[in-house]
Amino acid sequence: MTDLESFAARLKTLTEGRASTPRVKDGVMSLALDVGGLSAARRDAVADAIREGALLVPGVQDVRIAMTTERKSIRIIAVASGKGGVGKSTLSANLAVALKRLGFSVGIVDADIYGPSQARLMNSEDKKPQAQDKRLIPVDSPAGIPMLSMAHLVEPGKALAWRGPMAGNALSQLIDADWGETEILIVDMPPGTGDVQLSMVQKHKPAGAVIVSTPQDLALIDARRAISLFEQTQVPIIGLVENMAGYSCPHCGEISDPFGTGGAEAAAAQLGMAFLGRIPLAIDIRLKSDAGDPPAAGEDASGQAFHAVADQVARWLRS
Numbered sequence: 392m393t394d395l396e397s398f399a400a401r402l403k404t405l406t407e408g409r410a411s412t413p414r415v416k417d418g419v420m421s422l423a424l425d426v427g428g429l430s431a432a433r434r435d436a437v438a439d440a441i442r443e444g445a446l447l448v449p450g451v452q453d454v455r456i457a458m459t460t461e462r463k464s465i466r467i468i469a470v471a472s473g474k475g476g477v478g479k480s481t482l483s484a485n486l487a488v489a490l491k492r493l494g495f496s497v498g499i500v501d502a503d504i505y506g507p508s509q510a511r512l513m514n515s516e517d518k519k520p521q522a523q524d525k526r527l528i529p530v531d532s533p534a535g536i537p538m539l540s541m542a543h544l545v546e547p548g549k550a551l552a553w554r555g556p557m558a559g560n561a562l563s564q565l566i567d568a569d570w571g572e573t574e575i576l577i578v579d580m581p582p583g584t585g586d587v588q589l590s591m592v593q594k595h596k597p598a599g600a601v602i603v604s605t606p607q608d609l610a611l612i613d614a615r616r617a618i619s620l621f622e623q624t625q626v627p628i629i630g631l632v633e634n635m636a637g638y639s640c641p642h643c644g645e646i647s648d649p650f651g652t653g654g655a656e657a658a659a660a661q662l663g664m665a666f667l668g669r670i671p672l673a674i675d676i677r678l679k680s681d682a683g684d685p686p687a688a689g690e691d692a693s694g695q696a697f698h699a700v701a702d703q704v705a706r707w708l709r710s
């Protein structure tokens with residue numbers, strides 16, 4: 392191996408495969424470095440290490456590093472439930488906020504064409520997306536998360552009359568928008584397991600799915616249907632989240648379990664999937680969500696349970 396070849400081999404480890412093969416001409420080494428997703432400090436540290444190593448290669452007097460941000464393909468996480476009203480949209484919004492805090496670049500698509508709620512949850516109801524080269528440009532939200540929902544595109548209630556294929560096309564436009572540097576797209580799925588859900592999963596191939604259920608037996612039976620939709624389409628299930636578990640009385644502090652307890656964890660174990668955590672039924676969660684201020688964005692106790700779920704999802708994403 393020449394000195395240049397051995398430097399090129401070392402470069403792979405040094406940059407985790409982000410550098411092109413180095414070329415040397417007239418004493419100048421040139422290479423391209425993909426810095427997409429790196430912090431400024433990490434980018435500078437990698438570039439310094441490359442320079443230092445390159446100048447040790449005989450004949451190299453100067454180093455030119457062209458920094459690029461190669462677009463990584465976006466990973467979709469579908470958040471789904473077998474039935475409506477179990478808190479799927481609430482979990483999607485807070486999961487996005489919590490993953491962003493963990494350093495991921497996250498976006499949200501509200502795929503609930505018939506009853507979109509993300510614009511309210513993320514306080515972006517007054518935003519209207521622009522289009523460029525026939526692709527939508529996501530709107531920003533106060534939590535710093537780019538997002539798209541039918542609520543940004545149509546008058547409230549208008550989408551209700553759409554038939555399956557029309558709804559499916561509209562959803563594809565949201566998912567195929569210009570998401571820029573976004574790495575993780577949280578897709579808040581419509582409740583249930585109908586045609587729109589199936590064609591979304593087949594067409595956009597989520598990297599994984601998070602299933603939300605309340606602890607009631609009936610909700611869990613429905614959750615199993617959602618799980619089977621993903622299994623049939625070979626989408627890995629990241630795990631199950633139990634929402635609205637254990638109610639803490641704001642007056643006396645006593646914990647009661649209006650929908651039972653432990654059902655989702657037992658169901659996850661039975662189905663051989665990860666249990667991602669339990670979100671309590673808390674007035675604070677509802678009030679903040681309705682006010683467009685996702686609990687996970689603050690430091691209050693109501694956000695903690697969402698952070699615990701996000702930690703597990705982050706571990707799955709990194710594994």
Ligand SMILES: Nc1ncnc2c1ncn2[C@@H]1O[C@H](COP(=O)(O)OP(=O)(O)OP(=O)(O)O)[C@@H](O)[C@H]1O
Nearest residue numbers: 475476477478479480481635671672673676677680
């Ligand atoms: N853990 C919780 N504690 C208190 N209220 C909650 C909790 N989770 C959700 N809610 C409230 O329950 C209602 C339904 O939640 P959400 O809209 O997230 O459900 P969903 O499953 O997305 O419903 P759908 O998709 O059928 O519209 C909302 O008012 C929300 O604020």
